[in-house]
Amino acid sequence: MGVLVLCVALAACSPGDEPSPGAEQGLLRIGMIPDAGATQAAADDKRLLQEMLASRLGRPVEVIVTTNYAATVEALGNGSVDIAYLGGLTFVRAHNAFGAVPLVQRDIDRAFHSAFIARRESGIDGLDDLAGRSMCFGDVNSTSGHLMPRFELDEAGVGETLGPARNTGSHPATAAAVASGACDAGVLDETVWAKLVADGAIDPQEVAVFHTSAPFADYVWAARPGVPAADRESFSRALLELRRGRDDAVLDVLRGDRYVRANAGDYAAVEATARKLKLL
Template sequence: MRRSAWLCALSATIATLLASCGQKPDAAATGDWRSGIKEVRMAVSGSNDDPMIVRRRGVYQAHLAKALGLPVKLYESSDYNGVIQALSSGQVDLAQMAGGSYANVDAQVGELVAPILSLRQAEGGTGYYSSIVVRADSPYRSVADLKGRSLAYVDFNSTSGYLVPRAKLREQGIDPDTYFGKTGFAGGHTQAVMSLANGQFDAAILQASGGDPEHGFSRGALHTMARRGLVEVEDFRIIWTAGPIPSEAFVVRTDRPQPMIDLVRGAMGALPYDEPDLWPELGQLDGSAYTSVNRDHYKDIIALRAADLAQRRGQGGRP
């Protein structure tokens, strides 16, 4: 095929894709998906006090802006729900979120939002763990020791800090709504660590990664806090784990131009290869990379969320 004919065919394909995404006729006709788009908006959550999180956001922002040929604006939220609502309402184009948050979005808007990428570890795994953690100087060494004691959840929309551990405890014959003497929401993994360290709760549920229950973990909330010099890992003890849980995803609005979605997928997938020296500085393990995923990757989390909501409604909405 001659080059001119190939270009015509390519332009026709792009025009068709853009038309299916609801673009204006003039934008579709020219094949310029950027027409009328001033910036790409990405929602992020997490503490601005953690230099690793701030660094990672900045790298993602610069990398995507270069690939997309448009400014990327970050919409920051201090909690999970802010990102969920921004994505569900269409205020942002993409976000990075855990499975439980995506399940919330899926329940609200369905196919208008889809996961496209998730982190794959060097050994091929695509998950992390939920853990129940106590202070090392406490007498608690099993969940049985925590009956009637206090437990801190992370957030109602947290996958590892609420949704999965509650489901797994029920599978073990423990009703988390009646087994513990007091439960509460810390508001985030950092806050959960501090509430445990300060004695506000007897135990806390935290994310753990970079390993497994048999060999231990090298990443997660405790290790993040330790790197900041706020706690010592040795001052805490993991007494229960559940997982692996599907890793968080890059999620996009599907009513955005398909070429934009494809560029986001390609740019983030290429990041560890385009920036091999920067990748470990972002807190990512050597050999890890992003892999393509879709809704089916999170179907179990979606089902767990629906079941937990049904359970809570049956008990009058008690957390």
């Protein structure tokens, strides 16, 4: 399992240390899919989250960003992490495989969207314009970067007419591939797109959204079944109590404004879609 590990004083670990279950009494290990990319910079961006959790939970916390989506599911299943940040598809995999327990999610995750993007000069203004054009998706296990947009393309009768398609591995990589001309079009998480534009990583005068997907349930924080109910609740409360105007820095890292309770039943449509596309 490839990982990028964040360590702060409360986590009592050294830079570069890899996770070892049970190494410290009371250490809570948090796994995260690399939705913002599997880079050290992306991992370091989660430092505020780690520090907030350690402070509010009153215990050492270690945030682990895995190098791909499947590795996060594996880590939660084998006990390398206690709680994980998953996408809709990876949650369904974890829930079906070993009973991962849904905890909380951002309010926007109940009706999330994928953003289809292309260079303005490409002549791509809608899904019908994708025939014969190259397409970039994110990680093959990404809900917003692959599963749901792939299904929407098929439903629109466009899927079989696409030109060369490939998986870039992450949402930022998809945006970069489109911006550079490596792909004619791409699709990614709407909140990652907004952050890339806000941070100046992508010029919206050069690359723009030409289609927004139908809504679907996406990201969720989930615990492995062996995590005590009290620990699951304290973690959930830490996120449920985040407020704009007081916790802006952490909420910006999480790309959200408010957290709500999550329910496994909300992912029935994601599961059905994955089965149709033979991704489950």
